[in-house]
Amino acid sequence: MTSFExxxxxxxxxxxxxxxxxxxxxxxxxxxxxxxxxxxSWGGYGVMWNKEVVFVVIRPQRYTREFVESTESFSLTFFDKKYLKDLSYLGKVSGRDEDKISKAGLNIAFDKNIPYFMEAETAIFVKKLFVQRIQEDAFLEKDIIERWYPEKDFHYLYIAEVTNILKRK
Known part of the structure; x- marks a missing residue:
């Protein structure tokens, strides 16, 4: 069994x-x-409201957004580069269409009912504090819209408090 600290x-x-x-x-x-x-691959880590937080962005059409919306907490997991092929697959295939986690061969574990992956190097557990859809009229550099949002599918921004971190021993 894999152990974490x-x-x-x-x-x-x-x-x-x-x-x-x-x-x-x-x-x-x-x-x-x-x-x-x-x-x-987009997001950040910092301090907001005197709390250690992550900034995560999810496009509206992503199936995972339904899951994040339906719960108070979620995880961010980071992997060794040997898992790059699996991460690429998990980013291209929708869980609506198949059991992509099983097909990738990853094993789900839970910490206080929050899922993460046993194969991860680091697991960060977070609690949602804020969510808002990014608004087109808020952009000061309009070329960002042309480059990253040609379909106008602006991300939802989540600010979430870090509640626990596990690192592979």
Whole structure:
């Protein structure tokens, strides 16, 4: 069995474990226990309202957004580069269409009813504090809209408090 150690949130920075510039899995479960995940590379880590928080963005059409919306907490997991092919697959295939987690061969575990993956190097558990759809009229640099939002499918921005961090021993 894989073992993890708890990391003090105050000691954690995004560079602590080389998390910058890596893909992560955003994972949540619905009240009925079903789990879904998606690959993400945009987001951030910082302080808001005197809390350690993450900033996660999810497009409206992503199936995982339904799961994140239906729960108070979710996880972000980061992996060794040997899982890059699996993370790519999980980002391309929708959980609406198939059991992509099983097909990727990843194993779900739970910490206080929040799903994460046993194969992860680091798991960050978060509680939602804020959600808002990014608005077109809020952009000061309009070329961002042309480049990243040609379909006008603006992300939902989630600000979530970090409640626990597990790191592979």
């Amino acid at each position: 708890k990391i003090d949130i105050k000691d954690f920075t995004p560079d602590s474990f080389g998390l910058k510039h890596k893909w992560m899995l955003v994972t949540a479960s619905k009240p009925d226990g079903t789990v879904n995940t998606m690959t993400a």
